[in-house]
Amino acid sequence: MVEVENLVKHYGPIRAVNDISFEVKKGEILGFLGPNGAGKSTTMKMVTCFLTPTSGTARVKGFDIQKNPIQVRQQLGYLPESAPLYDDMTVQAFLIFVAKVRGFSGSDVQKNVDRVYETCQLHKVAHQPIHTLSKGFRQRVCFAQALIHDPEILILDEPTDGLDPNQKKTVRDLIASMKDDKVIIFSTHILEEVDAICTRALIISEGTVKVDGRPDELKKKSSLHGALTIGFQDAPDENLRKNLLNISGVRQADLIDLSKGKGLRLLSDSEAEIAVPVLDYLKDQKIETNEFRVEEGRLDEVFRNITQPKRA
Amino acid sequence: MQIRNVFRRELQGYFNSPVAYIFLVIFLMTTAWFAFDWNQFYEGRQATLEPFFRHMPIFFLFFIPAVAMRLWSEERKSGTIQLLLTLPITTQQAVIGKFLAAWAFLGIALALTFPMIITVFYLGNPDPGVIFSSYLGAFLMAGAYLSIGSLTSAITKNQVVSFVLAAVFCLIILVAGFPMVAGYLEFLPTILTDAIISLGFFQHFESLKKGVLNIGDLFYFISLIALALFANIQVIEAKKAS
Numbered sequence: 077m078v079e080v081e082n083l084v085k086h087y088g089p090i091r092a093v094n095d096i097s098f099e100v101k102k103g104e105i106l107g108f109l110g111p112n113g114a115g116k117s118t119t120m121k122m123v124t125c126f127l128t129p130t131s132g133t134a135r136v137k138g139f140d141i142q143k144n145p146i147q148v149r150q151q152l153g154y155l156p157e158s159a160p161l162y163d164d165m166t167v168q169a170f171l172i173f174v175a176k177v178r179g180f181s182g183s184d185v186q187k188n189v190d191r192v193y194e195t196c197q198l199h200k201v202a203h204q205p206i207h208t209l210s211k212g213f214r215q216r217v218c219f220a221q222a223l224i225h226d227p228e229i230l231i232l233d234e235p236t237d238g239l240d241p242n243q244k245k246t247v248r249d250l251i252a253s254m255k256d257d258k259v260i261i262f263s264t265h266i267l268e269e270v271d272a273i274c275t276r277a278l279i280i281s282e283g284t285v286k287v288d289g290r291p292d293e294l295k296k297k298s299s300l301h302g303a304l305t306i307g308f309q310d311a312p313d314e315n316l317r318k319n320l321l322n323i324s325g326v327r328q329a330d331l332i333d334l335s336k337g338k339g340l341r342l343l344s345d346s347e348a349e350i351a352v353p354v355l356d357y358l359k360d361q362k363i364e365t366n367e368f369r370v371e372e373g374r375l376d377e378v379f380r381n382i383t384q385p386k387r388a
Numbered sequence: 389m390q391i392r393n394v395f396r397r398e399l400q401g402y403f404n405s406p407v408a409y410i411f412l413v414i415f416l417m418t419t420a421w422f423a424f425d426w427n428q429f430y431e432g433r434q435a436t437l438e439p440f441f442r443h444m445p446i447f448f449l450f451f452i453p454a455v456a457m458r459l460w461s462e463e464r465k466s467g468t469i470q471l472l473l474t475l476p477i478t479t480q481q482a483v484i485g486k487f488l489a490a491w492a493f494l495g496i497a498l499a500l501t502f503p504m505i506i507t508v509f510y511l512g513n514p515d516p517g518v519i520f521s522s523y524l525g526a527f528l529m530a531g532a533y534l535s536i537g538s539l540t541s542a543i544t545k546n547q548v549v550s551f552v553l554a555a556v557f558c559l560i561i562l563v564a565g566f567p568m569v570a571g572y573l574e575f576l577p578t579i580l581t582d583a584i585i586s587l588g589f590f591q592h593f594e595s596l597k598k599g600v601l602n603i604g605d606l607f608y609f610i611s612l613i614a615l616a617l618f619a620n621i622q623v624i625e626a627k628k629a630s
Contacts, residue, residue: 087630124474128629149476156474160467162397164404173397177390177475205404221471 077102077229077259078123082132085118092118094283095132100276102228105255107274107291108263111383115283116263117157120233123261124154136229150179153222157233159214163207167198167217170206171224178225192220195250212243219250230254232262236269248273267375281383291375298373299343304354305332307339307367316340316363323357325350336366390477394485395492402493411455415497418447423504435512440504441522441597445562445589448533453554455494456537457547459486460624464545473628483621487538487613494530498523518599525596528609529589533558535616542623558589561612565590 078100085093093115100106108116121127123134125145133140139147162170171189180188193199196216201209206217215235222230235251236244244266251260252273264270270277271291279287279294287294295301312331320342321329328343344350351370358365402408423440463469472482508514533554540553563569565588573581585591592605 121470126470126474126628128625146476146478149474152474154470154474156467156470158467160470162401162468162471163466164401165397169400173393174475176393177477179476218471 078134078136078261080119080123080132080134083119083122083129083134084131085115085122085127086130091283093122093129096280096283096285097132098278098285098288100259100261102259103256104276105251105260105262105274107270107277108261108280109265109267109270109277109379110263110280111265114280114383116280117233119280120154120231120261120263123148124152124231125149150225151227151229153225153227153230155215155218155222155230155232155235158237159218161206161214161218161221164205166203166205167209168202170217171220174221175224180225188224188226191226192223195223196220197246212239212246215239215243215247219247228257229259230261232260234263234265236264236266244269267379271375279379279382286382287378292372294378295373295375297381298375298377300371300377301373302344302350303371304342304344304351305334305339305367305369305371306342306354306358306365307334307336309364309366311338312340319361320354320357323350323353325353334367339367390481391485391488394472394477394482395489398486398489399492402489407458408493411451411493412497412500415451416500418451419444419501420504422447435508435514437504437508437514437519437522438597440501441526444526445529445593448530449555449558449562452494452530452533453537453540453551453558455490456534456554457541457550459490459538460542460620461545461547461550465547473624479621479624483538483542483617483624487535487617487620490534490538491531494534495527498527498530515599518597521599521601522597524601525593525605528596528606529593532561532589532609532612532616535613535620536561539616539620539623542620542627561587562589564588565592 080096080098083093083096084091096115096119098106108120110116118127122129123136123141125141125148128142133142135141136148137151139151141148162173165173168189171192172185175185175188193202196219198213198216198220201213201217206214209217215238219232219235222232232251236247239247248269251262254260255273255275274291277287277289277291277294278285287297317329317331317340320326320340325344326342327345330341330343332339332341342350342354355368419440422443423437460469463472473479477485505519508519536557537550537554540557541547541550543553544550565585567585567590569588570581570585573584586608592608595602595605
């Protein structure tokens with residue numbers, strides 16, 4: 077549905093986007109991750125035909141962004157970063173304008189405006205001027221604008237940025253509810269969001285794609301992946317630590333603080349399965365534990381490792 | 389169709405904010421003051437709107453860049469340009485729709501000076517043809533200033549810079565047509581001074597103000613507007629690629 081091919085964008089001497097390629101298929105929710113200035117927004121602006129690429133191209137449902145920009149825009153719903161809106165209009169007038177520009181006429185205009193009121197819960201503010209709205213409502217109005225023609229492809233630039241936790245949840249639920257029949261590309265720097273709703277994550281940094289994969293695959297890249305966290309009734313002593321370290325596959329054992337007192341974190345050699353031998357050992361020695369957990373790995377750690385230059 | 393949608397939104401935008409009303413009040417008060425007081429309308433003992441139109445080219449230098457400055461600067465500053473230009477609207481449609489809305493707003497401002505017409509008809513027997521062509525001239529000149537203002541507004545997101553640039557460009561084009569410019573440029577061949585003068589606003593507006601409806605003058609204003617809007621579109625396209 078969306079194919080991005082070797083997109084490059086230079087702002088003067090700055091290479092904002094440096095040869096990005098990816099493809100998104102129906103039913104995928106693609107999380108676009110990266111630090112500020114990584115090129116997320118710029119890539120989205122090129123796909124939505126707001127910016128012209130320096131080189132490379134993208135196709136949306138087969139329409140080329142450079143050759144058929146109008147058709148591309150017809151297929152897309154776009155929520156720009158920080159939800160820009162015509163402040164002097166009411167929500168109703170604004171959505172009617174967008175509906176008409178999107179080609180609806182007659183009773184279809186109001187029908188579609190009503191539909192997005194429902195989806196984005198905007199009934200309450202329909203007749204309010206946009207400049208009187210809170211940030212959460214602004215975000216939802218801008219979201220509604222992107223949904224008015226029920227597009228198959230949604231491009232959302234930081235849809236939850238600056239919202240409170242409840243509003244974030246609302247927007248996330250909204251995205252998740254649409255995942256079956258749409259392609260959704262959204263950028264964020266909130267990693268839990270990726271974990272919660274994405275079927276695929278793309279980490280970009282310095283204008284290039286660093287990682288492309290499912291969130292659980294990404295987590296495997298974390299050094300914590302497969303690690304064990306063990307809490308003990310009695311604080312573990314140095315002897316215990318050394319003995320656990322002797323079990324094959326255990327690479328490292330660190331004393332850590334847990335909610336119920338001291339514990340140990342055992343890191344495994346890559347791919348080694350250490351949970352069973354460690355459990356067996358603890359049973360043999362009759363050591364009481366109050367917590368035993370196999371770690372999946374942490375996205376934030378993966379994100380940091382990929383996007384931060386290695387410290388010497 | 390898309391032009392009409394853009395046009396309607398833009399014109400609504402004017403009247404949704406107090407700015408439109410402030411502009412209208414300033415416009416009506418200033419033009420009335422030009423017509424009646426500054427020119428000693430009553431001492432002239434003539435039922436004519438000539439004094440009303442006489443200072444318009446100068447007054448427009450300030451008024452129209454002020455109306456035009458928000459056209460594109462505001463869109464860029466508030467980010468709404470990202471909405472507008474990612475909707476299925478071409479840059480041409482957006483530029484023309486917004487320009488026509490601002491022009492219509494100026495048309496409304498001019499139309500609201502109708503008490504002037506009533507006054508002179510009440511006082512005497514002015515020539516309706518002259519009044520018509522003067523209004524037409526004012527409207528066309530307003531459009532020409534406006535198209536330049538729209539262009540400078542697309543260049544910068546700073547409204548003040550846009551205002552100053554538009555005022556300066558309009559001033560240059562206005563002054564180029566002043567008869568005294570020909571005096572300063574005596575050393576040039578006549579054909580060149582004539583060309584410079586005919587490129588300026590002044591002569592074209594003068595002849596319409598006198599009631600001379602000349603295809604050449606209409607053509608001048610329309611082509612100036614078309615040229616400025618063409619440049620406007622190019623500026624926006626170039627900014628997408630920069």
